[in-house]
Amino acid sequence: MKATGIIVEYNPFHNGHLLHLREARKQTDADVIIAVMSGSFLQRGEPALLPKWERAQMAIDAGVDLVVELPFHFATQQADIFANGAVDILDALGVQTLFFGSENGDADAFTQTAKLLTEQSIPFKAAMGRFLEDKANSYAVAWNLAIREIAPNLALDLAQPNNILGFHYTRAIIEQRKRIEIATMTRQSAGYHDESPAHHSIASATAIRRMLLANDWQSVKQYVPETTLAILHKYRETYSFVSWDDFWPLLRYQLMTAPTSQLQAIRGVSEGIENRLQQATQLATNFDEFLGAVTTKRYSSARIKRVSLQILAQQAKTKAPTQNYIRLLGMSSAGQRYLSQVKKVATLPIVSTASKTDPALIQKDVLATKLYSLSPSLGDQLLRDYHTSPYRKKL
Amino acid sequence: MKATGIIVEYNPFHNGHLLHLREARKQTDADVIIAVMSGSFLQRGEPALLPKWERAQMAIDAGVDLVVELPFHFATQQADIFANGAVDILDALGVQTLFFGSENGDADAFTQTAKLLTEQSIPFKAAMGRFLEDKANSYAVAWNLAIREIAPNLALDLAQPNNILGFHYTRAIIEQRKRIEIATMTRQSAGYHDESPAHHSIASATAIRRMLLANDWQSVKQYVPETTLAILHKYRETYSFVSWDDFWPLLRYQLMTAPTSQLQAIRGVSEGIENRLQQATQLATNFDEFLGAVTTKRYSSARIKRVSLQILAQQAKTKAPTQNYIRLLGMSSAGQRYLSQVKKVATLPIVSTASKTDPALIQKDVLATKLYSLSPSLGDQLLRDYHTSPYRKKL
Known part of the structure; x- marks a missing residue:
């Protein structure tokens, strides 16, 4: 079976994600699509709008075959660490291709840029350090200035948010020497930061969260698949959205x-x-x-x-490398078949039920989920993570 | 001017406290009564029902001449540390007598017991250690067993809560070699732990707190002076009681x-x-x-x-001695006169306004008051401690 990996937050799953998912399957001719999804907290340092279990169900119901969690340690960090954790998991699950949306849309541009900056990593770090000496420069600004200095004629515009992510995915593959191909599609309208819907059926997750927090279901309906809408409605009967x-x-x-x-x-x-x-x-x-x-x-x-x-979350600095693992959150029947096939050769531990797992391995994520469940929006879900089994789509 | 010290929590100030206050003045022939009062958090590890400023006002309005705060470090610890901090402050303020209520009622019994146990401190500690080896013994039980072993024929019953406190006050005076006399009155009914009112005008603070939390003002009225009632009523118009x-x-x-x-x-x-x-x-x-x-x-x-x-409060263990100080919370006109007289010779720093004080000195108490002000019962009082001046009774 041919597997394609995607890296997602699904906060929440919307029509743009559906388009991306279908293109991933079509363009890479995949038998299964595997999504590495952030759990309770996201890459921009925010809590997810609703728990990972509901978000995993959204993904599976909309056609993803396997949803696994990107551990807290990677999911809540800057793009390079985030990408490293996600690529590591996708490789352990045997994906052949990593598919992502980007402003650029040309896979070769990513490969060339990532190779170039990997080769030039020593002068790049030196340039970064120099630009960071100017206290007016943020990390992102210094990063861009350093890249422009090292490689002034890049084909890839690394000021675009999705290009940046794609670049980090590609670089992680190269640096970890993984045999994963990359494929990319041009992202349709609605960038991450757009807060107002731009297209008749696609809006950014930011805009959709805004609608949801304002209880504007009429608008939401336009921008999410019915499967997502049903899960959001059901969730909202009992809980509120988390912020x-x-x-x-x-x-x-x-x-x-x-x-x-x-x-x-x-x-x-x-x-x-x-x-x-x-x-x-x-x-x-x-x-x-x-x-x-x-x-x-x-x-x-x-x-x-x-x-x-x-x-x-009281997370101390640590020098020791963090053990990555594969936490199953949801699967389709094709996903289950793929998993039983890949299980014997997977290069990272697979976690299906937290209560049956070595506590040391999943400690940080158990803490993150407990912390998340202290949200007054959620009622009493403190031990849910221990008792919930991966979501399986009924046929 | 002759000053008598008392050690209090006033949580809240009630008729039993008024009786104690009047007896203190009468029996010791005092010109001024100085109360060392716990601040936001109390000796039994609980938050005060309402802020120290309101409680200081209750004390002054009912006849106390000077209210100073027992710093958090001492106020929230076991009886020996609590007593040491309070006695240190009263001595620095030049009191001649420490007056307290007790089940025993005989000052000599306290002095004899405290002397005996101070002299026998080495065998006492050894006995304590032995009794604590039995994991079924609490600190209090081991303490009592050790005392009975060292001094089987004590006149003082150290199973009684007010006798224990009085004993620790007396021992603190002896160990710190302070020249403070002690005087005690027999406590009228209503012990600390009594939850139901026993006397027609005196009830324990515990019972009164219960009435207040149940909004039973009709009962409260019976057990607190009018001055307290007015402050409680005014407070309750805006805030709730803290627990x-x-x-x-x-x-x-x-x-x-x-x-x-x-x-x-x-x-x-x-x-x-x-x-x-x-x-x-x-x-x-x-x-x-x-x-x-x-x-x-x-x-x-x-x-x-x-x-x-x-x-x-995230208070770490510390080996360094904690610098004590005198934080003024309230004063009568006699208290003000006494203070201006004693100011020049006081042996501890005097703090009138927090914002004008060395932050290192009052750091722990500022933290405690900020922490206390995070109570949803209190609304926004986060910086109150910095801006509030000691309460002065209008004539």
């Missing part, structure tokens, strides 16, 4: 009481950012005010959200 | 996310209690359930509440 606001009282408390030395030991805390965060806590009355008070040119809001999340 | 329930979401979050090594570094955490606390967090849905699940013969509920509070 950073739900965790603001806990973050505020943590920043207020944690000793400075403890904050300094947290992953992503550097350059005295802990002082800015602590000071902002005194005056902010909600998460947006807090974010507004600490975001600067140097510290993008994504970076602040990521570091806030690590503080919230 | 551990207010902090349960934060404690639960902290126990769920803090690494075990971090919990082990917290003051009062020993013997693997952190594991019991973390496990109980998974199933408890409120603070009482949590407390019920972790309280045992060995770990009294007061000890669990104290250690929970230290975890909530």
